[in-house]
Amino acid sequence: MxxxxxxxxxxxxxxxxxxxxxxxxxxxxxxxxxxxxxxxxxxxxxxxxxxxxxxxxxxxxxxxxxxxxxxxxxxxxxxxxxRPGSRPLRVDVLNRRIAPAQAVYRFYLSHPEMNLDAVTLSDENAVQAAQAVLDGTVDASFRALPASQVPAGIRAERLLDAPLELLVGPGHALASESSVRPADLAGHRIWIPGIRRGSEWEAFYRALSEAFGLSIDALGPHFGDEALMDALADSASLASLVGSGDRYLWPRNHDLRRIPLREPTPVYPHALLCRSGDEHPLLAALRDHLRTTRPRTPDGAWTPDDAWTPDRMGD
Missing domain, CATH: 1.10.10.10 (Winged helix-like DNA-binding domain superfamily/Winged helix DNA-binding domain)
Structure with a gap:
């Protein structure tokens, strides 16, 4: 017609x-x-x-x-x-409870007039998420992607470091500590269910384990965050790791403790991936917001190696 x-x-x-x-x-x-x-x-x-x-x-x-x-x-x-500037800016935040999602939410609160859509490509690893950005499935993605794996056509800028904290129940041996050194966790069982083989977070936690002699495992099925919190609350030996900006909820009577890691502070280095030279108009505003509001990276922060640490990659 x-x-x-x-x-x-x-x-x-x-x-x-x-x-x-x-x-x-x-x-x-x-x-x-x-x-x-x-x-x-x-x-x-x-x-x-x-x-x-x-x-x-x-x-x-x-x-x-x-x-x-x-x-x-x-x-x-x-x-x-x-039309440029009219369709929603689609940002992959990986998981709605972790720091990138909270940062994008704060951006939305400060710019409520902007058209924004936070999505989760939780089944994709960093390389696959970068390809989704190249393909136009999303405009941007928060990922910890080593410089050697940044594909051509992708701009990656490290804009959000998430310091790790130990999460334990009230009966754990470290529950009363105000901070803990990573090396002090040697011999403690750290359970992080849902670590998927071949993912960037598997590589991160493997490097962390090797650097400080830790026992980090993802054994058993992952029944969700609530099941993890229940297990921690009932255990005197089980611990987990979360980012300081993560928003996890548990019943008050669980009395879980979040304990900062110090000397050094391991940080998960989230980089914002977007297409080089072909950006949604709102991306510049998001990037500026992240640059001006991101928490300061702790002195002596630890990341796996130098390949994870550049502020800009693939421009």
């Missing part, structure tokens, strides 16, 4: 005059007549009848008119949805 003809029919029906429709559409009256004729031939019905006072829809035209308006409105909305 000819969209121009459809729009012309609606305009004639609303103005009641072929000439008025021609003026509104910036075409000739003859062009209006041709478009209406094309549409009527396509539908095999008469849509308009001319009178001494102008033109009005026939009975078929009256039935067709609201549907034609709906089609044109849908087309207008489709165009608006992909």
């Amino acid at each position: 000819d969209i121009d003809a459809l729009r012309t029919f609606v305009t004639v029906a609303e103005t009641g005059q072929f000439q008025a429709a021609a003026d509104e559409l910036w075409i000739s009256q003859q062009a209006v007549s041709k478009r209406i004729a094309v549409l009527e031939r396509h539908l095999e019905v008469s849509l308009l009848v001319r009178t001494s006072r102008g033109s009005r829809p026939t009975l078929d035209g009256q039935v067709f008119l609201p549907h034609a308006k709906n089609v044109l409105n849908a087309l207008d909305q489709a165009e608006l949805a992909v």
